[in-house]
Amino acid sequence: MSKIVILGAGISGHVAASHLRRKLDKTHEVVVVSPNSNYQWIPSNIWVGIGRMKSKEILFPLAPLYKKKGIGFKQAKVTSFYPEGDNETEKPFVVAEYVSTEKRGETERITYDYLINATGPKLNFEATEGLNPGTNKAYSVCTYTHADHANEGLRALIAEMKKGNEAKIVIGTGHAKATCQGAAFEYILNVEQELRRQKVRDKAKITWISNEYELGDFGMDGMLLSYGSNIMKSHEMVEMVFEDRGIDWILGAGVNKIEDGLAHYETLNGEHKTIDYDFAMLIPSFSGHGFKAFDKNNNDITDKLFKGFMIVDADYTPKPYEDWTVQDWPETYQNPSYKNIFAPGIAFAPPHSISKPRKSPNGTEIFPSPPRTGMPSGITAKLVADNIIDSIKNKKESLHHKGSMGNMGAACIASAGFGMTKGSGVSITTFPIVPDYKKYPDTMGRKLGKTFGEIGLAGHWLKLMLHYAFIYKAKMKPFWYLIPE
């Protein structure tokens, strides 16, 4: 009998738990440890943040589902890792602190045979002074509660605009090294469309602020894509959309301080500037959770497990940007020191940046960190689950399932406005996610045809269909497993 403990019930943790439970018989224990009582389909927070969806439409409680499916659930947050056990507990374990109302503050040692760390990112608002969702007129849409606040803020602003007042809106990244530009891109287009729907668009000046060097970088160094019969760069496509929607942009901006209605930022040429606003949505930087790890003698071995995020089978040798290769990226998401620990999704430490690193003359690094979107998070979680299942069934380590982000496609269906007839979407697919400049030297590291863009109503329908399909899948309804990650 094996016990598999999964930390986190986001996209990757939940995918891993559901596949493990389906494929392993009940003599094996599957336990999820996560502080959230609800599962949330994060991509639809964009629509919650403009009031076109209620947060209850994008979430459901985890405990009843896990009970029904025979998955153990502890509503707790992990604080430390003991991958060798200690002198009290022989087996490896993690220490978790309960956050549920009944057991709040209690700690427990949770032992495991296999551990999947799917804790995603810490939303590191503290890294930007004054950036705290819902204060200083700055919001976030990273969780459903944040998105609810953002919607309240936006409603209040629209009410002011309806009275004839003009407004300045700033949307983008709230830190020099933030990632997840895609989410901010979706939000700015949805806000713009919502203002048109509310007939107040002429009252608003909307500005995109981002740490990207060029528009459409998305932390992936941009891309060359086929668009209809044309081939264009992602910055040209985004520029076309922004100009068409009357959205201004500020690039190479490392936001470092937020005051009431005022964002301070440093530019790539070293200038310190400010922009004032009446409503802002700024994505914070993502960081590791600051977990600690100890060996069996209680010596600190955090460095063996974490490099901010969790260390996996990547090549972390420091080297210049020009020298990195796609082979540096992990394939099994296994920790090299402790072979029974894995980290899919956002929880693993990327070997290097995908976007070209850039510094201001003051030494401030201003460029996007590498993103890991929902699709790779799900795919990497499933392959980790499959390797664990094989290892358990074959009674020896099996790592046949591999999935490097350098040999994996992703679809980013970015909502550009909500509505069955008036909605829009910018659908972008990339293959591979991490560019392989050796394999595709003439097309910026990506395969054209599999890397393409489309703009239009169909994109909105697709995004909406994915919303329903993935919530169906997450609820583990009949044949859920036929829906791909």
Place this chain on the structure above:
Amino acid sequence: MTKRISKFKRFVMMNPIIQFFKFIFLSLKVLLIVAGGHGSTREVHK
């Protein structure tokens, strides 16, 4: 606001009938890219 999308292009982007076929095409294309698989890069380049 600078008009960067022509009237015709906008019509194509927002016409429900054209977009219905685009939707089917996009869904299949996305499915193929995802279901098209993933794997190692290290073995390929050995």
